[in-house]
Amino acid sequence: MYYTLHQLQIFLKISELQSITKASEELHLTQPAVSIQLKNFQEQFPIPLTEVVGRQLFITDFGKEIAQAAERIINQIEEINYKTMAYQGNLSGRLKLSVVSTGKYVMPYFLSDFITENKGVDLIMDVTNKLKVIRSLELNEVDFALVSVLPEKLNVNKVELMPNKLFYVSNYDRQLPKTVSKKYLFEKIPLIYREPGSATRNAMEAFIQKNNFSVNKTIELTSNEAVKQAVISGLGCSIMPLIGNKNALKNKELKIIPTKELPITTTWNLIWLKSKNLSPVAVAFLDFLKERKEGIIKKKFGWIDDFLNI
Structure with a gap:
């Protein structure tokens, strides 16, 4: 058998992601190059490493054992490199x-x-x-x-x-009454939440509970970026960290609505x-x-x- 370290690295990544396309993206290689290396690696074993069911790639039980061995080999080689650099004073x-x-x-x-x-x-x-x-x-x-x-x-x-500061934000073009209350902001405008488990969501829910607001319409999204784009599009408003919204604020896609007791600071x-x-x-x-x-x-x-x- 004459497989290379490069082939081990490619097969390990394929086994982790169960996708040649995703592996090629993470390894910054073309999909054909990854497929060729997988084919060359497979040819050195009499037992299949992968199988395709429908259009989904799966790793066989034998392939999983080879992936585990590949991970140990790669880790040992990295350890050698680390020790070499340490001896050089790095x-x-x-x-x-x-x-x-x-x-x-x-x-x-x-x-x-x-x-x-x-x-x-x-x-x-x-x-x-x-x-x-x-x-x-x-x-x-x-x-x-x-x-x-x-x-x-x-x-x-x-x-x-x-510090991490969270403000009430809306899209820049949203029209609001000249005098707007917290109750109006949280009960009349759809609110966009992060998913359960998010610290931002926890802070937002604690603020709503503290003020006894009755939220009627909510939207739940699974990333801060998704929430930002939803607010920019006009789907609703949200309490969001200032960090990450710099460009949207400067480009007048978002605006901060001054609100009593905000920002929340963590x-x-x-x-x-x-x-x-x-x-x-x-x-x-x-x-x-x-x-x-x-x-x-x-x-x-x-x-x-x-x-x-x-």
């Missing part, structure tokens, strides 16, 4: 993070220079909802998690990164389990944040001040 290893969906507008700016300056560090960042973020932290699958609401049942350390926290034995890479990242955090906030998020006096 920081090396993986940095794993799980980030709530709105955090995708925040976390990359605190990572960019660290990853650029440390070529031996590989970044793995999963962007998902709050429930899955906390779950990945609880299972010790990641080094850090980015959340705006601290988990109640986990014993964690934290670094406060920056804090973006980078958290990790107190019981976790942090890797040298994770420790180095915390040191980086301690030294550079304020400069990053000033340089990358100074625009936020323009909206805080609304």
